[in-house]
Amino acid sequence: MDPHLLRTFVAVAESGSFSTAAANLGYTQSAVSQHIAALENDLGTALLQRRPVAPTAAGERLLEHAAPILLRLDAARADVLRATGEAPGSLILGATPLAASPARALTELRRSTPGLDVTLVVAGREAVARGVAAGELHLGLVDGVAAPSDPLRLFDTGAQRTTAIAHEPLMVAFPHDHPLARRKRLSLHDLVDARWIDAPEIAAPLDDLRAATETDGLRASITYSGTDTRTLLALVAAGHGLAVLPASAAAGVATVAAVAVESPRLVHRTELLHGHIDGSAAAALAAVLGSVVGGEAQVQATVGRVQPA
CATH class of the missing domain: 3.40.190.10 (Periplasmic binding protein-like II)
Structure with missing residues (x-):
């Protein structure tokens, strides 16, 4: 199954329009139609109703698989590129709205790493977790609710290296x-x-x-x-x-x-996600973030953890 065809199928199914999907992907509408026809031919079944545009029963099943498949492909590409490249001179930090002290964390990160260009992206929990997994974000601060001794339940984004940063009542x-x-x-x-x-x-x-x-x-x-x-x-x-x-x-x-x-x-817990940052760099960043948060901060690394959604 060609991932390019799969991305086109997801774009059409989510937008409900061949023309909108074509504009979003930078293709012609004819190319989008050809992609869908090729994918349907490969699978031997219709995936989209044309008028109105909507997934068939088979298309619905494919959509359930498509997002994690495409995410894993993006994560694999990001992991390989980072393994063969130099450490970035810029850092993109994703954070959920109530994650512990992202603004102060940014200040300390820039102070501890002179010349580092840092960008903060505030988004929802799933968006941050998926962004780190796909390599679109270097690090992520994610908050949630858990028992005092338990890690957060993360979305199924593959193996995620995480470090507990803080918890509060x-x-x-x-x-x-x-x-x-x-x-x-x-x-x-x-x-x-x-x-x-x-x-x-x-x-x-x-x-x-x-x-x-x-x-x-x-x-x-x-x-x-x-x-x-x-x-x-x-x-x-x-x-x-x-x-x-x-x-x-x-x-x-x-x-x-x-x-x-x-x-x-239960406690409100903040964790640092560092799926594509090597262990020593992530540990140093976690130490900086942990010292910023203070209070009931606690640092403990868990590697390769996969949590159900």
Whole structure:
């Protein structure tokens, strides 16, 4: 199966248009049509309905495989190029919105490595993990929720070298008039039937909280797909639902009340992803980042770990 044809198929399926896919890929529409026809001929089945453009049942199955296949190819190319080239004079650091201290980390990295040109890219958790795996990002700071002794559950992006950077307590953000807003600490089990805001890029993902509480409760009343913490807290303050955030993001905010999560035992964790940086360089960078974060920072390397999505 030709990966160039596969990329064209994904572009058409995701955009729902041969012409849009052609513009995005820099091909003519005729070339895109030829790519799809060649792939369908190779597999012996139709992959796309033409009017309207949509994947067939076989096309849906292929889409499930396409993203990880193309990601592994990009990762392999990046790994080979980095193994044969010199250390870059520039560093692209990806970070999730609530990862620990990316701005201060950048300052320390530039101070410890004079002449290093550093770029910060802020994106969602999956985008950062995939960017590091594909070699588009040199390093990634990713945050999430985990038990104190557990690593983060990463997306299935192949072998990822990771280093734990920091962890901090979690808090539930309440509107001030909520009956539990004056509590000092509470259990998430007490909030199974509450209204929640599903904000997967910044708040603790509800799927993770359900797994930790071993319940199918914690249902979302609305979904917020953005990455602005102030907007999320404004939604909480207006009574649209609750959210679990790291203490640094929720405590001391005048618009909401923040109550510490006592059980189940969970922390907000930040990890450094360094899939294509050699071990010694990654260890040095992790030491710099760990010294910046401070507080409850802890550094421990795990190599070649693959976590399910």
